[in-house]
Amino acid sequence: MTVSYDNSKAVFEGIKAAGITSISALPETWLGLLLQRAEDDPDVDLIQVAKEEEAIGVAAGAYFAGEPHVLLMQNHGFFGAMNGIISLAQLYSIPLCMLIAVRGHWGEPYPWHTRGGIVTEGLLRALNIPYEHARDPEAVAKQIAEAYTFSRSSLSPVALLLTRDLMED
Amino acid sequence: MERAKCLELIYPEIEDKLVVTIMGACAQELYDLGHRESFFYLQHAMGLASSIGLGLARHLPHEKVIVLDGDGSALMNLGTFATLARYRPSNLVHIIFDNGSLLSTGGFDSHTTAGITDLAAIARGAGIEHAVSVTETMGFGEAFVEAMERADLSVIVAHVDAVGPDIYGMDFALPENAFRFKRCVQERRAATGWKPPPRPGSVGSA
Numbered sequence: 001m002t003v004s005y006d007n008s009k010a011v012f013e014g015i016k017a018a019g020i021t022s023i024s025a026l027p028e029t030w031l032g033l034l035l036q037r038a039e040d041d042p043d044v045d046l047i048q049v050a051k052e053e054e055a056i057g058v059a060a061g062a063y064f065a066g067e068p069h070v071l072l073m074q075n076h077g078f079f080g081a082m083n084g085i086i087s088l089a090q091l092y093s094i095p096l097c098m099l100i101a102v103r104g105h106w107g108e109p110y111p112w113h114t115r116g117g118i119v120t121e122g123l124l125r126a127l128n129i130p131y132e133h134a135r136d137p138e139a140v141a142k143q144i145a146e147a148y149t150f151s152r153s154s155l156s157p158v159a160l161l162l163t164r165d166l167m168e169d
Numbered sequence: 170m171e172r173a174k175c176l177e178l179i180y181p182e183i184e185d186k187l188v189v190t191i192m193g194a195c196a197q198e199l200y201d202l203g204h205r206e207s208f209f210y211l212q213h214a215m216g217l218a219s220s221i222g223l224g225l226a227r228h229l230p231h232e233k234v235i236v237l238d239g240d241g242s243a244l245m246n247l248g249t250f251a252t253l254a255r256y257r258p259s260n261l262v263h264i265i266f267d268n269g270s271l272l273s274t275g276g277f278d279s280h281t282t283a284g285i286t287d288l289a290a291i292a293r294g295a296g297i298e299h300a301v302s303v304t305e306t307m308g309f310g311e312a313f314v315e316a317m318e319r320a321d322l323s324v325i326v327a328h329v330d331a332v333g334p335d336i337y338g339m340d341f342a343l344p345e346n347a348f349r350f351k352r353c354v355q356e357r358r359a360a361t362g363w364k365p366p367p368r369p370g371s372v373g374s375a
Contacts, residue, residue: 019366022228047227047256049220050248057217061224064209064347066355066365068222087213088221094348152368 001109004169007137011162012041015070018148020097021045021061021088024055025072028139029103030167034072035044050051052077056084060094070097070148075104075120076113078159085127085157086118098159099134100146105165124159131159170271172266172329174238175199175309182317183235187225187354190237193273197268199237201334206353210339210346216246219253219263226258229354231361233260233317233337233340240267240281254324262316263292263324270331300324329358341364 014032016112022045023038025031038046049055052073053107062069073081077102078100089096104110104117124131130150134140151158172195180202187207190196196210211218222236243249243265265295269282278287291302299321303309316323327370341349355365 024224046250047223047226051246052253052254053217054220054246054249056214057220057222058224058227059220060217062225062228063224064221064354065228065352066351066358066363067228068252069364084217086216088211088217091343092349093344164267 001031001168002028004027004137004167005033007140007166007169009037010137010140011134011144011166012037012146015099016041016044018068018140019068020070020147020148022067022069023047023072024049024058024062024069026052026055026074026077028074028077028101028103030103031072031074034147041132042065045127048061052081053084053164056081056088057097059096060092063094068148070144072099072101074101074145075161076116078120079123082123082127082152085129089157090127093155094148095155097139097148097151099147099155100159100161101167102161102163105164120161127157129159130154131161133161137166140166170304170306170309170327170329172268172327173332173334175266175327175329176202177298178297178310179313180308186233188227188235188237189218189221189225191215191239191242193239195239195242196335197339199263203276204339204347207290207357209275210264210343212343214252214375215242218242219246219249221260222261222263223253223256224323226261227256229347229358230260232357233262234258236261236323238263238264238265240265240269240279240288241271244280245289250292250295250297250324253324254292257297259320260323261322262313263322264313265324265326266329267326268365272333276331279281287326289324291304297322297324300326302326304328310354330366368369
């Protein structure tokens, strides 16, 4: 299994096509090629954080500044960011467009990811965070644009789940 | 040294700046000096005030951004010092009022109480060049002036007494603060010639 070069490119191009100019992220395997593109792109400001909850604050700052922003994280990073999501974003009606790599689900060979993968959707539902799965590289750009639009119109966190089908070859 | 006195001292300098403050006593004392539309009060999500400051400073190079943090909050997000050091926003002044206490939740001692944990040393160790510790109001004022004049990331750890206001309350709901703060930030940015991206619902039919 390798991370999909073509589909990482499709996701990054989708982010760009949605008008996003600012990205916060914590590197993870599935996001590696994506982040490399972000780092090399002079029109995108990439801010890497030490822990995903920081990115909730960075995203809020970017939103206040008027800068279109998405957050890239692994599902386990989403767990670590939860209080920021609830007590900053949801409490103050601040939109978040989160692209979350969902490790530990169908086809997962690594035991350490599995517990997180099993509970991810339940936690998203518990937090009333609307989510969709991104599986098809042909559809992902539209899904990113829609996720961003919905986060802004609902002033709410929104999650697009990047699946194994999309991120691995 | 009292935090309220420190805030009073710098208020004339920060009332026209973008200010992000943590919850509780610090937020209230700033509010009591006079609310400004450029003030955002983070009444929860401890630790993230400096991260919001980074997001603001990074995208608003024409602004000076002031973060009013506390020891309890900073201890919850020590990674922020490394992130700030890495991106080194030259227009961010990060003030940490260290009262050695989780004052707003009952006054329990924080890890900095016994003088063992040194937040300025942590900031320096994380790679922030300008991180100082002050214990007197005059010294605080001097460090603040230097930080405002310096075109580089500055951290000031101000050791203050664990006291706060007697009465708490603000005349707006939390999302209202966010809406008004955003409007203020964007208007100031628009004045530099920047054009905001289109908002959802602003074009086409509903």
